[in-house]
Amino acid sequence: MKYKKTLSKNRRKNRPKKIEKQNRVLKNNTTKNIKRVQKKSEKLDFLQNNQATFSAKNIFILLFITGIALIVIFHRSVLIYWQQTYHSDFLNSGSVTQEIIREDFDEPSNEILLGAPATIIEQNNYLNDANIQLRKDVLIFLQPDIIEIKKNNKHEQIHTQSIQDNKEVTQLSNNTNESVKDQVTVSTDLDTQKVLKHDIPLIHEPLPIVLTENDKVFFAGDSLMQGVAPYVKKMLFKQYKIESIDLSKQSTGLTYPNAFNWPKTINDILITDPSIKLLIVFLGPNDPWDFPVKGYSKYVKFKSPLWEQQYRLRIAAILNSAYEHGVQVLWLAAPCMRKSKLNDGMVYLNMLYQSEIEKTQQHFLTTNQLLGCTYEKFNSFIESDKEKIKVRVDDGVHFTPTGQKILAKAIMDKITFKELEGNDSD
Amino acid sequence: MSYLSIEFGLIFVVFFAIYWALRLLPKSQNNLLLISSYLIVASYSFQFAVILFFYTCAIYFFSVMIATSKYHAKRWLILGLSAAIINLALFKYFDFFRYELQSLLNYLNLSILLPVITVLIPIGISFYTFHSVSYLVSVKNKELSVAKFWDLALFLSFFPSIIAGPINRAKTFLPQIVVSKPREVLEPFRAFTLIILAIIKVYCLGGLISENWVTPIFSNPLEYCTLDLLVGLYAYAIQIYLNFSGYTDLVTGIALLLGFRLPINFNFPYLATNLRDFWDRWHISLSHWIRDYIYIPLGGSRHGFVRTQLNVMLAMLLSGLWHGAGINFIIWGSCHGIGIVFLNILDRYVGRGWIVQRSPIIARLLTWHYICFTWLFFCCESLTDALDYLNALCHNFLVDSHYIGVFIIICIVFLMYPICKNIPNWCTAQLSKINSIFLPVFFTLILWLTIYLAPSGVPNFIYANF
Numbered sequence: 001m002k003y004k005k006t007l008s009k010n011r012r013k014n015r016p017k018k019i020e021k022q023n024r025v026l027k028n029n030t031t032k033n034i035k036r037v038q039k040k041s042e043k044l045d046f047l048q049n050n051q052a053t054f055s056a057k058n059i060f061i062l063l064f065i066t067g068i069a070l071i072v073i074f075h076r077s078v079l080i081y082w083q084q085t086y087h088s089d090f091l092n093s094g095s096v097t098q099e100i101i102r103e104d105f106d107e108p109s110n111e112i113l114l115g116a117p118a119t120i121i122e123q124n125n126y127l128n129d130a131n132i133q134l135r136k137d138v139l140i141f142l143q144p145d146i147i148e149i150k151k152n153n154k155h156e157q158i159h160t161q162s163i164q165d166n167k168e169v170t171q172l173s174n175n176t177n178e179s180v181k182d183q184v185t186v187s188t189d190l191d192t193q194k195v196l197k198h199d200i201p202l203i204h205e206p207l208p209i210v211l212t213e214n215d216k217v218f219f220a221g222d223s224l225m226q227g228v229a230p231y232v233k234k235m236l237f238k239q240y241k242i243e244s245i246d247l248s249k250q251s252t253g254l255t256y257p258n259a260f261n262w263p264k265t266i267n268d269i270l271i272t273d274p275s276i277k278l279l280i281v282f283l284g285p286n287d288p289w290d291f292p293v294k295g296y297s298k299y300v301k302f303k304s305p306l307w308e309q310q311y312r313l314r315i316a317a318i319l320n321s322a323y324e325h326g327v328q329v330l331w332l333a334a335p336c337m338r339k340s341k342l343n344d345g346m347v348y349l350n351m352l353y354q355s356e357i358e359k360t361q362q363h364f365l366t367t368n369q370l371l372g373c374t375y376e377k378f379n380s381f382i383e384s385d386k387e388k389i390k391v392r393v394d395d396g397v398h399f400t401p402t403g404q405k406i407l408a409k410a411i412m413d414k415i416t417f418k419e420l421e422g423n424d425s426d
Numbered sequence: 427m428s429y430l431s432i433e434f435g436l437i438f439v440v441f442f443a444i445y446w447a448l449r450l451l452p453k454s455q456n457n458l459l460l461i462s463s464y465l466i467v468a469s470y471s472f473q474f475a476v477i478l479f480f481y482t483c484a485i486y487f488f489s490v491m492i493a494t495s496k497y498h499a500k501r502w503l504i505l506g507l508s509a510a511i512i513n514l515a516l517f518k519y520f521d522f523f524r525y526e527l528q529s530l531l532n533y534l535n536l537s538i539l540l541p542v543i544t545v546l547i548p549i550g551i552s553f554y555t556f557h558s559v560s561y562l563v564s565v566k567n568k569e570l571s572v573a574k575f576w577d578l579a580l581f582l583s584f585f586p587s588i589i590a591g592p593i594n595r596a597k598t599f600l601p602q603i604v605v606s607k608p609r610e611v612l613e614p615f616r617a618f619t620l621i622i623l624a625i626i627k628v629y630c631l632g633g634l635i636s637e638n639w640v641t642p643i644f645s646n647p648l649e650y651c652t653l654d655l656l657v658g659l660y661a662y663a664i665q666i667y668l669n670f671s672g673y674t675d676l677v678t679g680i681a682l683l684l685g686f687r688l689p690i691n692f693n694f695p696y697l698a699t700n701l702r703d704f705w706d707r708w709h710i711s712l713s714h715w716i717r718d719y720i721y722i723p724l725g726g727s728r729h730g731f732v733r734t735q736l737n738v739m740l741a742m743l744l745s746g747l748w749h750g751a752g753i754n755f756i757i758w759g760s761c762h763g764i765g766i767v768f769l770n771i772l773d774r775y776v777g778r779g780w781i782v783q784r785s786p787i788i789a790r791l792l793t794w795h796y797i798c799f800t801w802l803f804f805c806c807e808s809l810t811d812a813l814d815y816l817n818a819l820c821h822n823f824l825v826d827s828h829y830i831g832v833f834i835i836i837c838i839v840f841l842m843y844p845i846c847k848n849i850p851n852w853c854t855a856q857l858s859k860i861n862s863i864f865l866p867v868f869f870t871l872i873l874w875l876t877i878y879l880a881p882s883g884v885p886n887f888i889y890a891n892f
Contacts, residue, residue: 059611059683064439066873229645
């Protein structure tokens, strides 16, 4: 039908030309036209023949080859997708069991003690990518004294490398004590000598978050944040004219830096936009899975000491780059989840977030009370005598708009606005 | 399982091979289709598959009663339709109206706590309800005899069209199921074109537009200037078109490869020169369904001018309500209703096609802007969000613009758009000319480029929520 239409259009268009133009042109035109018509009819025949001969078998071969070719081309993305979706290595399925980890675990630490730290440095490749040097331990004690740390910056950079290595050693060798508190003290032990004089205000109340109109807020996180951030963005702008950047992305977390590297992204953004003064982080549900660690052939089991150590490093990397840029952090706890396994994962992850946050004296916002549930009992509703307000959607993970607004308000409550002095024009 | 996921792609290739290995046994093909469809539904939740099965049983029962009852066929039809609609409404709207009811009860000081149903909205429930309504009506009108149970089950669960349409009619689709002679792949080159276009539309263009233009602007409209906000609206209009029509292309292509023909759902909607024209081009299977099963039974245009306008309004409101329970969708529906009523009045007193005759481009421009305006309510989650957006649109003239380049691009695309009309047919013709040995190379190249350019992650089908 369509061909006929276009053909007739061509004819109609060409007719007046035939009359107007000279013979030669006319000849040309008509021959062209005839050719065109021939071509089109050929095309039609060809189309019909081809359609008839193009059997299901050919299509299967076609689909098969195309599929294989695409998988080969995108094999890296496919592997990352597989990792994110099924939380295992496609090629080496299954993850390391706890026993194997223990064995594996002792080996590298011994190696390092014997003076071969290469493998461990490799482990932190992604951190090096982000140009983040781990000065976590130093920071904990120096934090109240910002000027001091800046003076010492160069000096520190030199010896942090060694601190880093040393710390790894101590952490690794002591990691068999699974207690978190132990780890903290052990990892800090090393530096106490150097920075003991700053050690007095160990438990500090985090400084209140005060923003002015010129400051920006930066949202990082997963789909939970994607729901909440727009509301906060709007409230910030409506109430205080504060602009914000929302880079939250679904299915992201700290577990698979190959798929999305939050420490690096955050560091990059903080470098490019110095007006950011507050970083709000909300993630977790994509993280309670085994992940690969360089130097280990198999996936490291969730909640194992090596896992915890790696994960803590990632949290610390974020907090560290925030600190370097003078940015405050507000970290939202992952709330209760309907699925008990996921819920247990959240309890554990929150413990890591909270302890790291407390070390750097930043803000940690627990979300359960706001949403009317506990880790022991999931509830999609905030219940009162009078009504039930639905705050979670039916997947038992995400929030309803009402739930998002509640969290957004809680975030807003944490922020104090300060008028700029001498800003009379507004 | 998303039809754009890697898993689906891989499973489909295997499924395709088995399906056509059974070419000589259409009955076995049907069984395979039925099992696969139920597996896909169950991949969302096992409950959904169970609900769908019981629903099928109920519809089968009603159709048998309609066909066998001599004197009460109409009553059975009404009963069947009510059951279907109540089922849909319970799942879709109960939660919405529970709030309203609860606040009313609180207001009246009645201490009744309404029960809470925490069942998800079953995937595809809207679409299989529509399918079943067309089936029951066809049986009542004696256009169809009662289908065999398993054929009906396949009609309601047919996987390409269960998630987000297009809405099949029993009259045209059931005969495709009940074939006795072997099926053939239908128009393979058109199928390829549709699938590739779908991937380009949904994955690449739709994804890029959503990520770069729609999400940032809609996340805080107050920050942006009027021009940027216009870009946001345009971009959303383009995105929802690309997403939904791309999805339709994909499933139509898949169905063709399986030897089934699905109804046309889109016909370049933004070329429409008036709102009525738009509804003849946008989600055609839905607007025709509404016309045939709501508008005409209400009386259509047979009861005078005023009554016709009321019917239009009602049909459009129901269409809005179908998209979701919420004030925004009701506003969206009524905007379209008011638009069409206004058009009817204009046609009656000024003359049909008054603007189109004078300047088609202005007619197109006006229609486009009105549609973009209505999408605002469709897109925003709450009325306050939409009002904020409108407020900013009317006041932020002096803010710096960040999207002026995009605005120019969209203007050019708008002017060039009529040329795109022939792209699908042209592509089909070109594909058929390529030697079949080179086809895999060609497909791989195109898809490589598309996926390379596309933002990461599988995009959602917006309409799968409805």
